[in-house]
Amino acid sequence: MGADLRLTDPATGSGVKALDVPGEWTSIGHRLRYLARVAPDALALASPGAAYTYAELLGTAEGWASALHAVPAGTPIALDVEPTADCATAVVAVVLSGRAAVLLDPMLPDSRAERILAASGAHRLKTAALAALPAAGAPLPAGGLDDPAVLLFTSGSTGRPKGVVHSHRSWLGQAYAYRVAMDLDTADRHALVLPLSFGGGLDVLFTALLTGASAHVYDPRMLGLAGLPGWLREQRVSAVYATPALLRSILDAPGAADLLAGLRHFTTCGEAIHASLVERLRERMGPDSTYVGWSGASEIGTLAYLALPASAPVPPGILPVGRPAPLRDIEVVGEDGHPLPPGATGEVAVTSRYLSSGYHADPEATARRFRRNADGTTTYRGGDLGRWDGDGLLHLAGRADAAVKIGGYLVEPAEVEAALLDCPDVRDAVVTAVPATDETGATRAGLVAHVVPVTNERATTPASVRRALRERLPSWMVPARIVLLTELPRNERGKVDRPALPPVPDRRPVPPGTPTEKLLAEIWRGVLGLAEVPANADFWALGADSLAVERMMVATRRATGTTVGSADLTAAPTVAELARLVDRGATRRGDLPPTAVTLRACGNPAPAVAAYAGGGAAALSLLPLATALRADVPVIGFQASGFEARGRLDWSLAGVVRRHLRTLRRVAPHGPYVLVGHSFGGMLALETAAALTAAGADVPLVVLLDTILPGDVTGPARRESGTPAPPAPAPPPLRQRLLMHARLAGAGIRRYPAEVREAVFWEQSLRMVNRHRLTTWNGRTLLFTAEDNPDQPAWWDRVLTGPHEVISIAGGHSSILRPPFLQPIVDRLSAELSTLHGPGIGPESIARGVA
Numbered sequence: 001m002g003a004d005l006r007l008t009d010p011a012t013g014s015g016v017k018a019l020d021v022p023g024e025w026t027s028i029g030h031r032l033r034y035l036a037r038v039a040p041d042a043l044a045l046a047s048p049g050a051a052y053t054y055a056e057l058l059g060t061a062e063g064w065a066s067a068l069h070a071v072p073a074g075t076p077i078a079l080d081v082e083p084t085a086d087c088a089t090a091v092v093a094v095v096l097s098g099r100a101a102v103l104l105d106p107m108l109p110d111s112r113a114e115r116i117l118a119a120s121g122a123h124r125l126k127t128a129a130l131a132a133l134p135a136a137g138a139p140l141p142a143g144g145l146d147d148p149a150v151l152l153f154t155s156g157s158t159g160r161p162k163g164v165v166h167s168h169r170s171w172l173g174q175a176y177a178y179r180v181a182m183d184l185d186t187a188d189r190h191a192l193v194l195p196l197s198f199g200g201g202l203d204v205l206f207t208a209l210l211t212g213a214s215a216h217v218y219d220p221r222m223l224g225l226a227g228l229p230g231w232l233r234e235q236r237v238s239a240v241y242a243t244p245a246l247l248r249s250i251l252d253a254p255g256a257a258d259l260l261a262g263l264r265h266f267t268t269c270g271e272a273i274h275a276s277l278v279e280r281l282r283e284r285m286g287p288d289s290t291y292v293g294w295s296g297a298s299e300i301g302t303l304a305y306l307a308l309p310a311s312a313p314v315p316p317g318i319l320p321v322g323r324p325a326p327l328r329d330i331e332v333v334g335e336d337g338h339p340l341p342p343g344a345t346g347e348v349a350v351t352s353r354y355l356s357s358g359y360h361a362d363p364e365a366t367a368r369r370f371r372r373n374a375d376g377t378t379t380y381r382g383g384d385l386g387r388w389d390g391d392g393l394l395h396l397a398g399r400a401d402a403a404v405k406i407g408g409y410l411v412e413p414a415e416v417e418a419a420l421l422d423c424p425d426v427r428d429a430v431v432t433a434v435p436a437t438d439e440t441g442a443t444r445a446g447l448v449a450h451v452v453p454v455t456n457e458r459a460t461t462p463a464s465v466r467r468a469l470r471e472r473l474p475s476w477m478v479p480a481r482i483v484l485l486t487e488l489p490r491n492e493r494g495k496v497d498r499p500a501l502p503p504v505p506d507r508r509p510v511p512p513g514t515p516t517e518k519l520l521a522e523i524w525r526g527v528l529g530l531a532e533v534p535a536n537a538d539f540w541a542l543g544a545d546s547l548a549v550e551r552m553m554v555a556t557r558r559a560t561g562t563t564v565g566s567a568d569l570t571a572a573p574t575v576a577e578l579a580r581l582v583d584r585g586a587t588r589r590g591d592l593p594p595t596a597v598t599l600r601a602c603g604n605p606a607p608a609v610a611a612y613a614g615g616g617a618a619a620l621s622l623l624p625l626a627t628a629l630r631a632d633v634p635v636i637g638f639q640a641s642g643f644e645a646r647g648r649l650d651w652s653l654a655g656v657v658r659r660h661l662r663t664l665r666r667v668a669p670h671g672p673y674v675l676v677g678h679s680f681g682g683m684l685a686l687e688t689a690a691a692l693t694a695a696g697a698d699v700p701l702v703v704l705l706d707t708i709l710p711g712d713v714t715g716p717a718r719r720e721s722g723t724p725a726p727p728a729p730a731p732p733p734l735r736q737r738l739l740m741h742a743r744l745a746g747a748g749i750r751r752y753p754a755e756v757r758e759a760v761f762w763e764q765s766l767r768m769v770n771r772h773r774l775t776t777w778n779g780r781t782l783l784f785t786a787e788d789n790p791d792q793p794a795w796w797d798r799v800l801t802g803p804h805e806v807i808s809i810a811g812g813h814s815s816i817l818r819p820p821f822l823q824p825i826v827d828r829l830s831a832e833l834s835t836l837h838g839p840g841i842g843p844e845s846i847a848r849g850v851a
Helices: 028-038 054-070 085-096 110-120 127-132 168-182 199-210 228-235 244-252 256-261 275-284 363-369 413-421 462-470 515-528 546-560 566-571 575-584 619-628 653-667 680-694 711-721 734-746 754-770 793-798 823-837
Strands: 043-047 050-053 077-080 101-104 123-126 148-155 161-167 189-192 214-217 239-242 265-268 290-297 301-309 329-333 346-352 370-372 378-388 394-399 404-406 409-411 426-437 443-453 481-484 596-600 608-612 635-638 673-678 701-705 781-785 804-808
Touching: 028 054, 028 085, 028 168, 028 199, 043 054, 043 085, 043 199, 050 054, 050 085, 054 085, 054 127, 077 085, 077 110, 077 127, 085 101, 085 127, 085 199, 085 214, 101 110, 110 148, 110 161, 123 127, 148 168, 148 199, 161 168, 168 199, 168 290, 168 301, 189 199, 189 228, 199 214, 199 239, 199 290, 199 301, 214 228, 228 256, 239 244, 244 256, 244 265, 244 275, 244 426, 256 275, 275 290, 329 378, 363 370, 363 378, 394 413, 404 443, 409 413, 413 426, 413 443, 413 462, 443 462, 462 481, 462 515, 462 546, 515 546, 515 575, 546 566, 546 754, 566 575, 566 596, 566 619, 596 619, 596 653, 608 619, 608 653, 608 680, 619 635, 619 673, 619 823, 635 653, 653 680, 653 754, 673 680, 673 823, 680 701, 680 754, 701 823, 711 793, 734 754, 781 793, 781 823, 793 804
Parallel strands: 043 214, 077 101, 077 123, 101 148, 189 214, 189 239, 239 265, 265 290, 443 481, 608 635, 608 673, 673 701, 701 781, 781 804
Antiparallel strands: 043 050, 148 161, 290 301, 329 346, 346 378, 370 378, 378 394, 404 409, 426 443, 596 635
């Protein structure tokens, strides 16, 4: 490893000359040769298993550069880059050879790599092959400021990769901008955790090397995130650079707190960042640490930066990109090209001597975007929109070509994304404009939001996202369709891969026709927060949740005088179907009691799936699971007596089991039975399984969904394993306890608001659990546990004495019942049902995740 202390310049007797631009440096090689002379033993590069001092870096790079003499002058060299110090040295070698480096990421699809090679005309090499070439010993070119150093490829609007030419001048300017803005010096140790093929990764590499500091290379995509905190602590890094997505992963990784507390800087780049993520970072960073947000583009390098010391407040919402980076002049201009005042949105124009040289082999595209000025500077206008605020900070507002007309209003998707990221249950989001067909068959633009929910106990739904958005945006800006995902697809550079977003099917809507259809459509529109609701729209596919169901049923009863129950919604889920049911003034419950709901009906009698809702939850909470399973599997949902219709409450768990068992045996007398239970419903499933097998029935599988063991099981298990018990929660105030006692006395008779009803029936289930001793079950069991489940898998051995498997999945206690976190349960349960049913028609997609 190289020394940490920087040597003095022997020619002057003073410290290493700082990188100044403009200044004496005529190329990247000129600066590196100086550093290798004055600080030969200082560390330049490190990666797991390798390290280079400045002398070693220069010697190796010059040797490899001379070996490229056989490649015709002017031919770019394409390197397959890996996250190693050797590969970083190879990049330097290509630059020293006088050729432009084209960097191919290891995660790049072969087809795109081939298009880049064709567009650049580059000669492709691997680092190992370059190292094996014999050195020629011929003198290397001195290089000039305007010689090309890197061809940085990005995606063009046509889908074809376009190469942006970065000269030695632009990289010297980039490194200088970072040095000045962040007060960097030779003692800094920079974590290079961004891909080397990414402009941000090259920024870190050249900033570290040209300022005389060190770059520490580690790619978490290939080497894994788990080892990153330990590696960075071992390397004693002072600055980390990451995309917001990578920052989020780092914050979630074990050991992140110790790592972040010792940093001078944490910098994000590549995408906009929300204040909530910066606040999470600031909670982990030390009092002397600074968060820095950098923005830029392939064509211009750096644009602006926002430095927030620990004492500075974090601006709310999407952070501004900040002040112009050193060596950059920025204007926000109107269509006439004249500067606009603060607060006005216009196109961002950047002027500098240190921008890229334009597009490789495309003078027409270069002329459209780049204007050469008489004073030697260049102005770039790339179609990005922005505005200045009163504090002189620049805010980006999307792209001029991204805005769309929705209902006669011009909407910028970036503004909708900012509102989504401001919602507490949204972890990540992207909004796109897509063509949609209206009731006349015409095509118009519509907004689609792809959303990654936070993995907490609440079940985030399209309806809940819309409710949150309607508190922040006017109705025309709320996306018509919301798709829930576990993660947004990202390209090799960590940016959202918009073409890879799952498509949303375009269904031609049928307008409401009858008076009842129009009335119900208006009710649904208000409940779900939609601009319009067609007659053929499915209530569940629109993203309804339990709160929306409750509101819809109450509003329908008040407007029509007809009581609509959950069974009616499963049997008649569209506006048109439910309107016919309301017009008849009768329900379609069939012979089921109010404690049971047919979640999926079919002609196949067995094996039936009995699904038990958790305490305080409706049977409809299991509808997303039921409708995502094979279409030839009947599913019956069970809920507490008195929960939906008036009825006497059960005060023992055994009584609940007996009640539901009578219904199950009447509907499906012979079995076999697959029993599924969520939370408290898992205990009902286990006790029902034991009762059925005792009566001679066949129960081939029990599926538990984040059921939590009762205290009489976990207490002894904790003592045996030496696991300390969590602190007991403080009892609620006396007034609150008395109120709950009174509400329990009226439960099943009085109608409570949805939130109160759920709390009352959850308390009822908790009291039943505390009085019950769970029966052991020796049949086959699958147990899915959410991220926050407090029980250790081995503790279940006390209850599950037969074959069982514990499967941990992403999501919270309630959110695992809905897309996107539901999918692993659907996949596994569908596979299990196939062994019982035969091949059948296969599992369906989870349509409830798109609304």
